[in-house]
Amino acid sequence: MNEKQQIQNELEMARNAVKNAGLYLVCKNEIDKLADVAVDAYQNYPLHNWLFGGTYNPIASKLLMKVSLNTMIDNGVIYADSSELNGFAVWMPPKYTGNEAFPFLIKGGMKLILNSGLKLMGRLLKYENFAMPLKKKYTNHDDWYLFNLSVKKSAQGKGIASKLLKPMTEFCNSINSICYLETNKDTNVPMYEHFGFKLEEKDFIPDTDVMHYAMTKTPNNSQ
Secondary structure (H helix, E strand, O other), rough: OOHHHHHHHHHHHHHHHHOOOOOOOOOOHHHHHHHHHHHHHHOOHHHHHHHHHOOOHHHHHHHHHHHHHHOOOOOOOOEEEOOOEEEEEEEOOOOOOOOOHHHHHHHHHHHHHHHHOOOHHHHHHHHHHHHHHHHHHHOOEEEEEEEEHHHHHHHHOOHHHHHHHHHHHHHHHHOOEEEEEEEOOHHHHHHHHHHOOOEEEEOOOOOOEEEEEEEEEEEOOOO
16 A cells, blocks of 8 residues: 555544544535634634734634635545534644645635735745644654644633544544644643643744744553
């Protein structure tokens, strides 16, 4: 079996693990609703504030999330707590090294540029050029990557984050795969540590005041 086939098999296994846990695999026509959840969850999130020039921009944030989700839905695992879409998670399989430019542009990136300008694209590239080498440093890109975990504010504190995280971390443990995530908010670190993630490194994104926390969960880490 070649690498591409192996990754495709893991994708199918991961999607089945999510469904078997009673979670809801999201359809393409629900991406707009997911983007609304993310906009609500990311209010005043340090990374998004910086991406949009220092002030949170919900319209641009929604466009960015829609482009990302449309780019990832065929090659990743995107699921919600239920059909009510109170919260959702996005996982990308091994060998993910960031969004490719052409799919990003044709799936909404051009509209994002027209809305927010080329400076946003420059900041996005700067972020990926910082974040992806850090991921490679700790996993060699042989990880399942938690790209996003969002729970709308009215549903927070009800165990939804736990409901979303556990099936995939258990799946990764079952196939002896490392998990990787990054966050830019210090209060998120203890939550992920509670689920067995370890803080590997923290540093400012170059020339910004945005702290970047890189975290891993190895198969033998407890939850």
